[in-house]
Amino acid sequence: MAEQNTIQTRTDKLKQKFGRQNWLAAGVLFLAALAFPIFPGVEGWMASQASLIILYIIAAQGVSVLTGYTGLVTVGHGGFLAIGAYTSALLTKYFAVDLLVGIIAGGLMAAFIGFLLGLIFLRLSGAFMAIGTLGFAFFIGTVANNVPIFQGREGISLPPNRILGLEIEDLGFYYVSLFTIGLITLFIYGIVRSGVGRAFMALRDSERAAESAGINRVFYRTLAFSISAFITGVAGVLNAHIVNYVSAEVYADIWYSVDFLVATVVGGSAVLMGPFIGGIFVVMVPFFFETLADFAYILKGVVLIAVLLMAPAGIADLLARPFRALRRRQLEQAETGSTNEAKP
Amino acid sequence: MFGQQVISGLATGSLYALTAVAVVVVFRNTRTINLAQGDFSMIGAFMALIFIKDLGLNYYVSLGLAVVFCIGLGILVERLVMRPIADSDWLTLFTATLGVYYILHGVAGWFWGRDTKAFPVTFDPTPIKVIGGLLSQGHLINMAWAVAIGAALYYFFKYTKQGIAMRAVTDDPETAELMGIPVRFIVLLTWGMAGFLAAFVGVLIAPIIYVAPEMMDEVLIKGYVAAVFGGLYSIPGAIVGALLIGVTENLAGGYLGSEFKTVTAFIMIVMLLAFRPQGLFGIQHRREV
Numbered sequence: 304m305a306e307q308n309t310i311q312t313r314t315d316k317l318k319q320k321f322g323r324q325n326w327l328a329a330g331v332l333f334l335a336a337l338a339f340p341i342f343p344g345v346e347g348w349m350a351s352q353a354s355l356i357i358l359y360i361i362a363a364q365g366v367s368v369l370t371g372y373t374g375l376v377t378v379g380h381g382g383f384l385a386i387g388a389y390t391s392a393l394l395t396k397y398f399a400v401d402l403l404v405g406i407i408a409g410g411l412m413a414a415f416i417g418f419l420l421g422l423i424f425l426r427l428s429g430a431f432m433a434i435g436t437l438g439f440a441f442f443i444g445t446v447a448n449n450v451p452i453f454q455g456r457e458g459i460s461l462p463p464n465r466i467l468g469l470e471i472e473d474l475g476f477y478y479v480s481l482f483t484i485g486l487i488t489l490f491i492y493g494i495v496r497s498g499v500g501r502a503f504m505a506l507r508d509s510e511r512a513a514e515s516a517g518i519n520r521v522f523y524r525t526l527a528f529s530i531s532a533f534i535t536g537v538a539g540v541l542n543a544h545i546v547n548y549v550s551a552e553v554y555a556d557i558w559y560s561v562d563f564l565v566a567t568v569v570g571g572s573a574v575l576m577g578p579f580i581g582g583i584f585v586v587m588v589p590f591f592f593e594t595l596a597d598f599a600y601i602l603k604g605v606v607l608i609a610v611l612l613m614a615p616a617g618i619a620d621l622l623a624r625p626f627r628a629l630r631r632r633q634l635e636q637a638e639t640g641s642t643n644e645a646k647p
Numbered sequence: 648m649f650g651q652q653v654i655s656g657l658a659t660g661s662l663y664a665l666t667a668v669a670v671v672v673v674f675r676n677t678r679t680i681n682l683a684q685g686d687f688s689m690i691g692a693f694m695a696l697i698f699i700k701d702l703g704l705n706y707y708v709s710l711g712l713a714v715v716f717c718i719g720l721g722i723l724v725e726r727l728v729m730r731p732i733a734d735s736d737w738l739t740l741f742t743a744t745l746g747v748y749y750i751l752h753g754v755a756g757w758f759w760g761r762d763t764k765a766f767p768v769t770f771d772p773t774p775i776k777v778i779g780g781l782l783s784q785g786h787l788i789n790m791a792w793a794v795a796i797g798a799a800l801y802y803f804f805k806y807t808k809q810g811i812a813m814r815a816v817t818d819d820p821e822t823a824e825l826m827g828i829p830v831r832f833i834v835l836l837t838w839g840m841a842g843f844l845a846a847f848v849g850v851l852i853a854p855i856i857y858v859a860p861e862m863m864d865e866v867l868i869k870g871y872v873a874a875v876f877g878g879l880y881s882i883p884g885a886i887v888g889a890l891l892i893g894v895t896e897n898l899a900g901g902y903l904g905s906e907f908k909t910v911t912a913f914i915m916i917v918m919l920l921a922f923r924p925q926g927l928f929g930i931q932h933r934r935e936v
Contacts, residue, residue: 376738423917426924429737430680434875435920437868438913445910561745568742596761600753607746611739612731 313637321630336481340474350477351545352590357480358541360582361487362559363566365535368491370564371572372500373527374507375428379436381559382443383413383532387539389447392459392549402466402479406540413536414529421528425521428510437557444555458550461543480541487534492575494530503527504573535563565603569610571617580618651780652901653894658786660893661793662852666870667877667885668800669844675817675880676837679729679740685867686751687842688849691717692766692858693759695850699767706768714846721842725835733834755860763857770854789851796847797886804882809836817880865909869896872916878929888927891915 340350362384369375390412391405400408424435447453464471466479494500502523505513514520543549562585570581584606592599614621666684673681691713698709724747732739770785777787804810815823816833824830848866856862873892877884892912899911919927 370738376741423921427920430674430741430879431875431920431924431926433680433741434871435917438872438917441910441913442917445907448906565742565745568738572738597753597756600749600756602753604746604749604751604753607749608728608743611735611743611746612728615732615735615739 310638314634317634317637333481333485337478340477347473350473352586354473354477354480354541354545356583356586357477357484358538358545359563359566359586360578361480361484361541362535362538362563363570363578363582363585364484364487364491365531365533365538366563366567367572367578368494368503368534369527369531370567371574371577372495372507373503373524373531375524375527376433376564377436377531378433378557378560378564379438379440380531380535380563381554381557382436382440383417383535384539384542384559384563385440385443385447385554386413386416386532387536388543388549388554389453389539390536391540392461392543393452395461395544396459399462401468402464402471402540402544405544406483406537409540409543410533410537413539414533417528417530417532417536418525420532421525424528425524437560440557440560444551444557447551447554453549453551455551458548458552461547461549463547464544476545483537483541487537488575491534495575499523499526565607569607569618571619571621574617574619574623576619576623577617580622584618648901649898652897654777654780654782655786656894656897657890658782658790658893659897660890661790662848663866663869663873663893664886664889665793665796665844665848666866667873667889668797668882669841669848670870670874671877671879671882671885672813672844673837673841674874676813676820677729677733677740677834678737679744680871681841682741682744682867682871683724683747683751684841684845684870685863686748686755687717687720687845688852688866689755689858689860689863690720690751691842691846691849692853692862693755695846695853696764696766696858710846710850713850714843717842717846717849718839719842721838721840721845722835725838729838730831730834752860759858759860761860763859763862766853766858768854785854789855792847792851796844800882809833813837868909869893869912872912875926876916876919878926881926881928884926884928 339345339353362380365383366377366380369377369380387409391400391402391409394400394405394408395402420436420439424432427435448455453459464476464479466475469475471479494503502513502518505516505518506520506523506527510520566581566585567578568581569584570579571577588603588606589596589599592602610618666688669684670681673679673684694716695709695713698704698712699706704712728743728747729740732743770783771788772783772785774781775784775787802810804814812823812828813833813836815826815828816830820830823833849863852866853862869892870889873888874885876888876892877886879885892915895915896908896911900908903911923929
């Protein structure tokens with residue numbers, strides 16, 4: 304019995320250590336991102352490019368909550384991006400609200416619409432869900448194009464960004480984006496490790512089995528939709544304020560929706576780091592090959608297919624494999640090592 | 648006005664139908680929504696353009712060669728991309744075809760440029776009187792092609808060994824395998840058929856629109872919507888869905904304005920899915936625990 308306890312404490316300690324290492328790595332990454340603007344060789348335009356990457360990552364995180372953890376494929380999150388963007392844009396224009404208010408309002412508005420969409424699509428899955436969400440994105444695009452308040456292709460120009468009363472430029476916006484993504488990542492981490500996250504994943508793995516285990520399908524599906532929409536809506540707010548301009552030209556484009564899905568799949572849809580890698584990929588490929596748009600297309604397709612063939616759980620999962628193997632070995636050693644000691 | 652809109656809607660719908668049928672045929676045998684279906688057509692249209700313009704071949708010979716080329720393309724995609732991941736989940740299959748879409752898009756843009764090209768065979772706009780309205784001769788020819796291909800497919804699925812085997816694989820791939828049906832070959836044939844249908848759509852639609860890498864995007868979306876409308880498992884359902892979408896969007900375009908064309912198709916599908924998640928002709932498949 305005592306033996307058993309020592310093994311238990313050893314493995315527990317090791318697991319705690321792994322946990323600390325994870326937090327440390329995340330902390331170092333965050334600090335590096337904080338210090339990024341003072342690195343040598345970093346120029347002004349990079350801050351706004353980095354903000355763009357961050358908002359793509361946030362949008363992909365929204366998709367990963369729905370598609371990765373809950374198993375509902377969405378090709379319509381560009382619609383939530385637009386809802387977040389227009390909500391904040393209209394509030395800023397007509398009520399001169401703070402960016403912080405804009406972010407929260409945009410997210411909540413998207414979450415509300417997401418909740419409704421979740422209710423409408425309660426019984427859909429797979430190909431049916433994909434076409435339904437795509438239709439939603441088209442619908443939102445048409446609304447933005449034709450309802451007068453959104454000013455269609457002319458667009459709405461916004462005043463300079465103010466957060467907490469402070470006027471900010473590119474660099475300040477970068478920090479706003481950075482703190483936003485930090486909070487959202489913690490939020491997703493919390494959800495995934497809680498009962499809610501387990502309910503999502505149970506629904507993903509088998510709806511029938513989850514339901515017979517007492518998981519309320521209606522509640523958790525609409526919850527997943529709302530959370531996912533909230534996150535992508537926040538990304539939409541950032542997307543509006545990064546250029547201080549919203550226009551149907553941008554938000555009627557369904558390729559946003561597809562890009563977010565690609566980012567999620569390439570990075571890894573059910574891995575916390577997945578959207579980060581996917582987001583960087585989706586933004587940087589067209590950026591590097593701006594003059595070679597066709598090559599960017601081909602590269603995107605080849606990478607996508609290569610990932611699906613070789614690492615179906617995404618690049619983040621592929622990169623994490625050696626670390627996981629190392630830790631597993633350490634854990635095994637902790638177990639067998641202690642039994643060997645106890646035997647003689 | 649109304650009758651006129653309906654008739655020209657049916658003409659466009661008949662081309663959507665060919666794409667929708669291809670989507671259904673591939674989906675029900677491989678669980679894959681083929682997002683590259685439109686790009687198969689686009690490649691077919693480009694090949695026909697080259698055969699006619701640069702090699703000076705006859706229209707029908709070019710059409711035949713484009714069909715052969717697209718069948719090859721379908722088979723190639725199956726062998727290189729789809730077969731290794733055939734047992735994966737739905738999302739993997741879906742995004743893999745998106746990868747093919749990107750590649751074909753990029754390749755077409757690379758070889759032939761992004762600007763639109765006119766197809767060397769002109770669309771014959773001579774109006775012909777049909778019941779209730781006028782229809783241009785070109786549309787009439789396209790409809791005739793669509794009907795002929797539909798009849799050929801009907802014959803194939805009803806009377807040929809391969810067609811019956813294909814339906815058996817749809818119903819139950821495992822039992823089909825046990826009955827000695829070469830499932831892998833049938834799946835290959837399925838993708839070949841997708842290429843076959845795609846080539847016709849591409850070459851028939853090219854004179855109406857134009858030839859460019861993104862020429863088929865809209866048609867693909869409508870074909871996919873039509874296939875879902877019909878329930879994704881039913882070929883007649885897909886055809887009905889495609890014709891319905893062709894007519895409705897034409898009416899919406901005529902009465903509301905052309906920017907409402909595509910969204911009408913989507914509003915239809917969203918309304919349908921909200922009340923009948925399995926589509927109009929769909930069967931509610933028993934889901935396994």
